[in-house]
Amino acid sequence: MDTLCVVPVRATKRGEERTPLDGSHDVLICGASFAGLAVARELAGSGADVLVIDRYEIGERQTSACGIPTLWMEALGLMDAERQRFDSLLFHTPHGDARFPLPFTFSTFDYRELCALLWAQCDASFETAKVNGRRPAAGDREIAVETDRGAISAPLVVDALGWRRMLASGDGYQPPDAPLSRGLEVHPEGTGEDLELWIDRRYVPAGYGWSFPAGDELRIGVGSFDPGFHVRETTELLAEDLGADRVRYQGNWIPHKLRRGAEGGVFFAGDSAGHCLPLSAEGIRTALYFGIALGRELRGVVEGRQDRETAAARYAEFNDSHEWKFRWMLRVQRLVPKIPPRVVGPLLRLLSARRLVEWSFGHYLEIAPPEFAGSRPAGSANDQEGAGDQQGDADQPPGAERDLVEAE
Ligand SMILES: Cc1cc2nc3c(=O)[nH]c(=O)nc-3n(C[C@H](O)[C@H](O)[C@H](O)COP(=O)(O)OP(=O)(O)OC[C@H]3O[C@@H](n4cnc5c(N)ncnc54)[C@H](O)[C@@H]3O)c2cc1C
Secondary structure, eight states: OHHHHSOOOOOSOOGGGOOOOOEEOSEEEEOOSHHHHHHHHHHTTSOOOEEEEESSOTTSSOOSOOEEEHHHHHHTTOGGGEEEEEEEEEEEETTEEEEEEEEEEEEEEOHHHHHHHHHTTOOOEEEEOOEEEEESOSSSSOEEEEETTEEEEESEEEEOSOTTOTTSSSOOOOTTSSSEEEEEEEOOBOOOSSEEEEOOTTTOSSEEEEEEEETTEEEEEEEESSTTSOOHHHHHHHHHHTTOOOOSEEEEEEEOSOOOSEETTEEEOGGGGTOSOTTTOOOHHHHHHHHHHHHHHHHHHHTTSSOHHHHHHHHHHHHHTTHHHHHHHHHHHHHGGGSOHHHHHHHHHHHTOHHHHHHHHHHHHHTSOGGGGOSOOTTOOOOHHHHHHTOOOTTSOTTTTSHHHHHO
């Protein structure tokens, strides 16, 4: 692939700019994508010394097709990052199409802009650093994290690093023998009217293909619930079928099983806690939702209203209270590939009846409802200009260094 041979243009600091980084903070948030930024946003104005770290600059590496219920963008004040809005979902199967009229709209957004907008609502500090793992405890209350710029410690540490769950002690997943799906997409220039999904074994035996238009860009990809199925060839096939260029790859493993929210003194949110929903592989909304819930618990600690253990217990309880919903969605995810292909088209047309869609999508939204986001926390400070300045080149091959792109 041409694109994968291009050296990415990085905004990330290199060489001498990468000064040693160590010391102690009130809160250390590892991972500056949806989950990590949602936690930081919730801590704005608390007076806590919060450090956010990521191996890339904020918004530098897109981690998804960036489709989300519009209501969530509205609730978080992120509408400026919206690129396109959809009031229906168009399914394609080898045995006909079905259009679901949605009871709420979905939007696609610009990743870097959305991250910048979230960051503008935080008053934390940010540094680029690659997390290597945990270090032996620096003291009774401190948790130390080893990075490529030194060891950083804090009594409150968040792992928002994605599916790898790097700061866990001993329950790491190794693909492909783990409850992980895999997804890969290309981002060609192009336009489209519809949010489109393909349930077609030509592209993937268990999973689906998609095309998400986002203004002047399409995000075309394939996700497989079976981690053993390589999606690269069929992602390219789908792009080819749609007459789109196979450029700017982006891919990753996607967890489809809920994991513990807190463990060994560390808190987990987003993909690190398995918060991506099975079946739909929708993980942005839930990363924001659980990130907010966690941020609120941590705020209780830094403001002296509760201790870390109470926060961990409360967050774990909140996390676990969603387990049955994730379990049900996983059941459906496992069921879908067993439905004979000739039945899928007619079945989808039956399910597309407006009242049924309203009922099912209403329940689906309730898993992580937008009202939960509440209002913007007081005291946010970082100006957007600074965050925007950190961004890299949109033409880089976004997935070039990511595990799945390499694996494919
Ligand atoms: C191809 C594809 C398309 C998808 N499309 C959608 C979609 O349209 N809508 C949707 O809702 N969900 C989608 N998802 C799922 C969604 O991307 C994830 O669930 C979501 O990004 C999880 O957010 P997060 O903040 O937990 O993790 P991530 O967004 O993965 O962020 C993890 C952060 O940690 C950083 N990091 C990782 N390792 C290290 C390290 N060692 N040191 C320092 N930093 C590190 C990364 O740079 C990154 O910034 C898609 C997934 C894939 C793979």
